[in-house]
Amino acid sequence: MNKKNNHNLSLKLIFLVALLLGSCIITEPSFAQNFSSSELINNAKQMDGQRVIYKGEVIGEVMIRGDFAWINLNDGVNAVGIWVNRGLIKDVFYAGSYKFRGDILEIEGIFHRSCPEHGGDFDIHADIVRKVESGKNLTEVLDVKKRNFIFVLLGVLCLVLILNLLKVK
Amino acid sequence: MQDFKLIGFYLGKIIIGLAFTMIIPIIIGIIAKEINPTLDFLITLLISLLIGICLTKLSKTDQDLNWMQGMIVVSLSWLVACVLGAIPLSLSGHFKSFLDACFEALSALTTTGLVLVQDLDHMSYSHNLWRHILNFIGGQGMIIIALSFFIKGTSGALKMYVGEGREEKILPNVINTSRFIWIISLVYLCLGTLALAIAGIVEGIRPLSSFFHGACIFMAGFDTGGFAPNSQNVLYYHSLIYEVVIIIIMIIGAFNFNFHFQIWLGNRKEIWKNIESRIFFISVVLIFLFVAAGLSKLGIYQGILPFFRKGFFHLISGHTTTGYMTVYAKQFILEWGNLALLGLICAMGFGASSCSTAGGIKMLRVGIIAKALAQDIKRIMLPEKAIVIQKFHHIKEVFLDDKIARSALMIAIAYLVLYSLGTIVALWCGYPFLDSLFESVSSAANVGLSCGITDAGMPNILKITYMFQMWAGRLEFMSIFALIGFAIAAVKGR
Numbered sequence: 001m002n003k004k005n006n007h008n009l010s011l012k013l014i015f016l017v018a019l020l021l022g023s024c025i026i027t028e029p030s031f032a033q034n035f036s037s038s039e040l041i042n043n044a045k046q047m048d049g050q051r052v053i054y055k056g057e058v059i060g061e062v063m064i065r066g067d068f069a070w071i072n073l074n075d076g077v078n079a080v081g082i083w084v085n086r087g088l089i090k091d092v093f094y095a096g097s098y099k100f101r102g103d104i105l106e107i108e109g110i111f112h113r114s115c116p117e118h119g120g121d122f123d124i125h126a127d128i129v130r131k132v133e134s135g136k137n138l139t140e141v142l143d144v145k146k147r148n149f150i151f152v153l154l155g156v157l158c159l160v161l162i163l164n165l166l167k168v169k
Numbered sequence: 170m171q172d173f174k175l176i177g178f179y180l181g182k183i184i185i186g187l188a189f190t191m192i193i194p195i196i197i198g199i200i201a202k203e204i205n206p207t208l209d210f211l212i213t214l215l216i217s218l219l220i221g222i223c224l225t226k227l228s229k230t231d232q233d234l235n236w237m238q239g240m241i242v243v244s245l246s247w248l249v250a251c252v253l254g255a256i257p258l259s260l261s262g263h264f265k266s267f268l269d270a271c272f273e274a275l276s277a278l279t280t281t282g283l284v285l286v287q288d289l290d291h292m293s294y295s296h297n298l299w300r301h302i303l304n305f306i307g308g309q310g311m312i313i314i315a316l317s318f319f320i321k322g323t324s325g326a327l328k329m330y331v332g333e334g335r336e337e338k339i340l341p342n343v344i345n346t347s348r349f350i351w352i353i354s355l356v357y358l359c360l361g362t363l364a365l366a367i368a369g370i371v372e373g374i375r376p377l378s379s380f381f382h383g384a385c386i387f388m389a390g391f392d393t394g395g396f397a398p399n400s401q402n403v404l405y406y407h408s409l410i411y412e413v414v415i416i417i418i419m420i421i422g423a424f425n426f427n428f429h430f431q432i433w434l435g436n437r438k439e440i441w442k443n444i445e446s447r448i449f450f451i452s453v454v455l456i457f458l459f460v461a462a463g464l465s466k467l468g469i470y471q472g473i474l475p476f477f478r479k480g481f482f483h484l485i486s487g488h489t490t491t492g493y494m495t496v497y498a499k500q501f502i503l504e505w506g507n508l509a510l511l512g513l514i515c516a517m518g519f520g521a522s523s524c525s526t527a528g529g530i531k532m533l534r535v536g537i538i539a540k541a542l543a544q545d546i547k548r549i550m551l552p553e554k555a556i557v558i559q560k561f562h563h564i565k566e567v568f569l570d571d572k573i574a575r576s577a578l579m580i581a582i583a584y585l586v587l588y589s590l591g592t593i594v595a596l597w598c599g600y601p602f603l604d605s606l607f608e609s610v611s612s613a614a615n616v617g618l619s620c621g622i623t624d625a626g627m628p629n630i631l632k633i634t635y636m637f638q639m640w641a642g643r644l645e646f647m648s649i650f651a652l653i654g655f656a657i658a659a660v661k662g663r
Contacts, residue, residue, distance in 0.1 A: 041497050044504060059290040060399055063373035063407070070373070070407045072399070074290055078497065079401050098203065098293040113469070113504070120475030121407055122497060146208040146260070153215035160219065164226055 032108050037078035044113035044122070052111045054080060054124055055132065058095045058102035071095075073105060081123040082107055083115075088126070094135025104133035172655070174228040175238050176245065181224025183246040187253060188217035193302060194257070198295035206293040209260040217253050240651030244644060251275040251640075254303050261296045263287050265625045268632060273300065275636050278307030279643035280526055282395025282492035282617020283635065285625045289400040294381065297398050301385040307643070308392020308422070308526035309354055310347075350426050353433070354391070357421065361387035364414050372408040382406075390415050391422035392526040395492025395617035402494045403482075412478055415493060416485050423449075423489035423521030425533075427564055444536040444561045445522045452519055452532070453488060456512045460484050463509030480509070483618065488516040490527040492617020501620040502604055510620075514607055517616045518588060528615025528642050530584045533563060534577040541574035583646050587613040587638055594634040595622060613638035 032051040040047055040054070056073030063070040069086045072079045074096065084107070096102030109126035112118075117125075191214040198207030234242065251274045259270035269285040276283045277300050286292070286300075362383040369379030382398055389396040399405040403415060421429075428446070431439040440446055460480050470476050479496060486493045501510060520529015544559040551557060559569040567573070591609025596602065600622055608622040612635040623635070641649050 041499050042503065044500070060405060061374060061378060065373055072401060072405055074400065079290065079399070079405070081401070081404065081407050083407075096290055098206075098291055101291075113500075114471070114475055114479070116471055116475065118407060119409055119412075119478035120470045121404065121478075121495070122500070123407070140204050143205050143208060146205060146212060150208060150211050150215065153212065153219065157215055157219055157222075160222055160226075164222075 035111075037075045037080050040080065040111060041078065041122075047111050048113045050111055051108065052124060053106060053108050054082075054111075055104065055106040056080070057104050058092055058135070060097070061095045062089060062092060071105075073107065074102075081121060082109070082126050083118065083123055084109075084126045084129060088129040091131050096135070099138055099140075101135045101138055103131055103135040106130045106132050171230075171232070172238060172241075174230050175232055175234055176241050177224045177228035178230050179234065179238075179242045180246055180249065181221045181226075181228070183221075183242070184217050184224065184249060184253065185221035187250050187306075188214050188221055190302060190306060191217070191257075191299075194295040194299045197298050198293070201294045203293045203295050206257075206261065206295040209257040210295060210299070212260065213253060213256040216256065220249075220253075237651055237655065240648040241655050244640075244648035244652040247275075247278060247640060247644065250278055250306075251636075254278065254299075257296060257299055258286075261292065263289070263292055263296070268629060269625055272632050272636055274303060275639055276617070277301075277303035277394060277396060279615050279639040280304055280308045280392050280394040280490070280528065280617075281612055281615045281639045281643075282389070283612055283619055283623045283639075284396070285623065285632075287625060289398075292398075298381075298385065300396050301388040301394075301398075304392050304394030304396050305354075305388040308388075308394060309350060349430065353426060353429050357391055357418075358384075358387060361391055361414075361418050365411070365418075368408065368410045368414050369406070372406060372411060374406075386415065387418060390418040390491060390493065393419065393422050393489055393491040393521070393528070393615070394526075395486070395494075397493070404495045404497075409474070409478065412482055412495065416482060419485055419489040419491045419493070422491070423525055423527045425522040425524045427524055428522065431564060439564070442562045444540075444563050445532040448532045448536040448539070449488070449521065452516070452535070453484065456488070456516045457481060457484050459512030459515070460509045463506045463512060466508070467504065467506045469504050483513060484516055487513050487611075487616055487618055488519065489521045490517065490529050490614055490616045492611070492619075494618060498619040498621040498623075501607065501618070507603065510603060510607060513618070514610050517610045517614045517618065518584070520614050528613075530581045530614075534581050536561060537569065537574055537577040538581060540569050541578075544569065580645060584613065584642070587641055591634055591638050594631055598628050598631050608635075609638065613642040615639060615642050 032053045034053045034055065035047070037054070037056070040052070054073065054075070056075040056079070059072050059074045059079055064086055067086060069084055069089060071082045071084060071089060071092070073082055092103050092105070094100045094103050107124065107126035107130075108128035109124045111124050113122055114120040115123045115125075191210045195207055195210045195214065198210060251271055254274035254277070255267065255270035258264060258273055259267050263286050264270040264273065265285075265287065272283075272285050289297075362380065365383030365386050366376070366380045369382050370376055374382060385396070385398045388394070397403060397405065403412060425445060428439060428443060457480070461476060464470055464476065464480050470479050482493075482495055501513075518529060519535050520531050521527030523531045523533040540559050540561055544557055547557045560566055561569055588606070588610045591613055592602075592605045595605030595609060604620050604622055607618075607620045610616070611618050622631070
């Protein structure tokens with residue numbers, strides 16, 4: 001009885017291992033690693049054609065080109081151009097500017113130091129896009145010190161002009 | 170004392186002129202509802218008006234400028250404009266120090282294009298536009314603005330005009346010449362902005378934003394400045410059409426205003442006959458061979474299109490002294506290789522046309538030196554009694570005499586000394602030779618291409634050196650020599 005149970009257990013283990021191995025082969029495990037823009041620029045030759053993960057803020061605006069689009073992601077040091085299917089960036093609402101903080105995206109794709117498809121551009125062709133953080137409006141608060149300084153300057157300017165008028169008279 | 174009075178009076182007028190240019194970013198700030206940036210420009214406008222009015226009132230005079238005074242007014246006005254132009258930039262909070270803001274303002278005014286700005290992608294429209302307006306003002310020449318709008322017909326006008334590194338008069342009167350330069354530039358501004366805006370819309374940029382980008386890129390491109398509204402410079406657009414339009418704008422901006430005038434008059438033969446256009450064409454072809462050989466050896470760019478968009482684009486950008494980039498600064502050193510970089514350094518050093526917005530030694534001087542060299546070689550080869558005459562065509566036929574050749578050679582040597590100065594200081598700061606040479610030539614020739622040295626973290630001594638190079642290179646030395654002479658004389662009490 002025990003022998004039969006042991007046999008069943010080992011069959012189950014073999015099946016589990018086979019299942020695990022099979023799923024690994026079918027899903028093609030991603031070996032992509034996170035890289036910053038500086039790492040990509042400094043090691044462009046070695047990294048060329050590799051699958052990378054890159055994270056940054058969408059800046060400027062999304063430039064739609066047919067079924068695809070260009071977005072520029074700034075990781076705080078440099079911005080890198082990302083060529084992506086426009087369907088993957090439907091969730092992008094905010095692009096960084098003076099009034100907005102752009103959405104933070106994490107993309108995964110193939111890095112090119114001089115993309116043959118895009119005239120030698122330094123870019124990443126992304127096929128996976130994850131929105132890590134949503135952007136927001138950046139509310140501007142009036143700088144009272146600056147406003148007050150303007151009043152002082154206006155006062156001095158008026159004084160100078162009045163003195164000049166008196167001198168002329 | 171009379172010297173100080175005269176200099177103060179004209180300097181005051183130029184400062185008032187500069188103050189009025191700040192109305193444009195104020196209007197943009199109001200339209201874009203940018204509160205604090207608008208206040209920054211109001212503060213600077215009022216400070217400039219105060220200084221300008223005080224100077225003109227305290228040193229009011231009817232006397233005319235002499236050569237020395239004219240040159241000093243020019244050199245000082247560029248420094249004062251740098252400080253005043255830096256105030257709103259510094260108040261924006263996008264610079265680590267006031268020195269950095271001054272560096273940016275002087276880089277814009279001298280149409281260099283090296284930047285120290287932080288987080289440019291989040292800069293307000295008004296501050297960003299101001300950077301480009303400074304490019305435009307500097308390219309056209311502050312004196313040109315003052316002569317066009319604020320200074321009435323005086324012979325002192327000519328002295329200031331020449332002091333700003335322009336020797337040629339297009340029309341008999343320098344004030345009319347200045348106005349003509351403005352008319353040309355404004356017509357091109359409208360056409361260029363429209364062309365870039367259309368290209369931008371085609372490439373997926375929103376119409377309003379596309380016009381903003383178009384205006385900024387045109388101002389910085391036509392005036393060979395090289396600033397752009399985003400941190401990636403021209404790489405931001407990822408667009409062949411945009412790059413082609415920019416190449417055309419850079420070339421148009423790099424040509425002599427006198428040359429433009431001839432073309433406007435219908436004298437198309439000038440395109441093929443003028444020594445500057447000929448030398449520019451020859452130089453572009455020869456240097457492109459260098460750049461192409463260097464790049465193809467390393468195999469970084471495969472195919473004709475990448476070669477054009479990277480190799481040719483940067484060659485034109487460097488040669489016209491614009492400084493627009495579609496690669497990252499460090500890529501030049503890490504991926505371009507020595508041969509291609511050397512080609513680029515030569516292109517930057519030669520520069521473009523005289524009496525244009527470009528910097529560098531200038532094509533006219535390169536042509537004159539080449540012709541003088543050919544003349545001397547002919548003299549050696551021909552019998553002693555033979556008379557060797559050398560001519561060149563620049564708007565009209567000119568006989569090449571020793572005086573012209575010596576003058577061209579003198580300025581060329583002064584530029585080479587200036588290129589060496591920045592290289593030595595950068596080497597002293599610990600940067601490698603090729604990087605140091607590249608960045609030094611770029612700043613002294615008012616180009617703006619960077620291999621990565623120019624950064625907010627670089628030593629202050631290097632920032633000041635580059636600022637001096639930009640200033641001296643833009644004014645072509647004479648005004649600087651006059652200012653130094655005046656300062657020495659003032660110290661000695663003469």
